[in-house]
Amino acid sequence: MxxxxxxxxxxxxxxxxxxxxxxxxxxxxxxxxxxxxxxxxxxxxxxxxxxxxxxxxxxxxxxxxxxxxxxxxxxxxxxxxxxxxxxxxxxxxxxxxxxxxxxxxxxxxxxxxxEPRPVDTIEVTSAVHDRTVVLGSVYAGVDALANRHANDTRLLRGAASYYAGALRAVTGWRPTRYRVTVDGEEHAFTGYTTVAANSGYYGFDRRIAPSARVDDGLLDVVMIHHAPRLLFFALMNELASGAHVRRPQVRVVRGREVRIEADRAVPYGADGEVEALVPVTARVLPGALRVLC
The missing domain is CATH 3.40.50.10330 (Probable inorganic polyphosphate/atp-NAD kinase; domain 1)
Structure with missing residues (x-):
């Protein structure tokens, strides 16, 4: 036993x-x-x-x-x-x-x-934060800021705290120029966030990466480009179903190692706990953890 x-x-x-x-x-x-x-x-x-x-x-x-x-x-x-x-x-x-x-x-x-199932984990490294390993995702941009606001909220709980945090973050967000390198291939764009996802879910049941699998040895990299604020709020609502990935403002690529850089001090987070500023590198560790499921 x-x-x-x-x-x-x-x-x-x-x-x-x-x-x-x-x-x-x-x-x-x-x-x-x-x-x-x-x-x-x-x-x-x-x-x-x-x-x-x-x-x-x-x-x-x-x-x-x-x-x-x-x-x-x-x-x-x-x-x-x-x-x-x-x-x-x-x-x-x-x-x-x-x-x-x-x-x-x-x-x-x-x-x-x-039965214990082998799943992937994510090694996270940056210049200002010690190496750490997380399970779900690394996200750099408006969502990291929203998560910080949600954690600071004392009056709201559950999904309400995330929605309030997201509203506050998006309202004050200004377009950011990203440079995202996935397995050596560079992607440059102006936008809201980049998410390196092992799990398909983040931010209270939001399906940020619908095709992500926790045991495929890859990260789904979701890049959300600039859009008018009202369109972005519509896109946020589509996170509930994963339909946002069909928008032209959203690009998804897959890879084993992701480096996220930006033209200003953009915050990043990992599994709701790790907080620092880009640049940050996320690397998948295939089958590194045994989980009962």
Whole structure:
């Protein structure tokens, strides 16, 4: 029977995370599995806990949203350890890409009996940020700014915080000249953002890269060119279905390594947590992580 270590951050959505774990934990223990719960002080501390548990041969459960999943998954990438997800965040986009259930009984069944599946991860490097590894995507532009605004919002939760953050970011955005190099081929354009996507979802169930697969050894690179603001808002609405990729203002290419540069200090983010300024390089690590799904 599997032995689990659940990692929870009590300072970031702790009540939601604890509630999500509670029902699943009871079912795991009733089935005879071992379960320990560790409370982290920060994402860095969560990574340390995850590495130690993985070295001991335990399945590490990331309890929280995409930031926690990306942080712990990145820490386990390349180690041979197994990750399990207990979705309890605002977006849960990587769990959605894996098709994980949210109902406790179904999720417990996956954790108890699901086969570990190798998935890709993303190595992220920049001049001002240490090398890190994430799961979902790296995005540089108006969406990174929107995510920062959403995280700063105290009055709104869930999708509402993302919409409010996006409105604020787009309203103040000015056209940016990008230079995006994908496997040595350069793409120059003026626009809103560039996303290097391993998962098809980001930003609370937005299908930014509908054709992206987490196990194909490639990143889908989505480049959104300049458009009038009203058209851009229409395009944002189409992210719900992925229809935006049919717009002439959107170009999608695929590759293993992506470098994003811009003509000004544009912010980038990764899985909702890593924040710095371009230039940034994202490189896929094929099959580097084992996930129960």
């Amino acid at each position: 599997r032995q689990f270590t659940a990692v929870v951050n009590p300072t970031a959505g702790g009540a939601t995370s604890a509630a999500a774990l509670l029902g699943v934990a009871r079912l795991l223990r009733e089935a005879g599995a071992g379960l320990e719960t560790e409370y982290s002080r920060s994402l860095g501390h969560a990574r340390e806990i995850a590495r130690r548990a993985g070295e001991d041969g335990r399945v590490v459960l990331a309890v929280g949203g995409d930031g926690m999943a990306g942080g712990i998954g990145g820490a386990l990438s390349g180690t041979g350890a197994t990750l399990g997800l207990v979705p309890a965040g605002r977006g849960n986009d990587f769990a959605r890409a894996l098709g994980l259930p949210t109902e406790p009984a179904a999720l417990a069944e996956v954790l108890l009996r699901g």
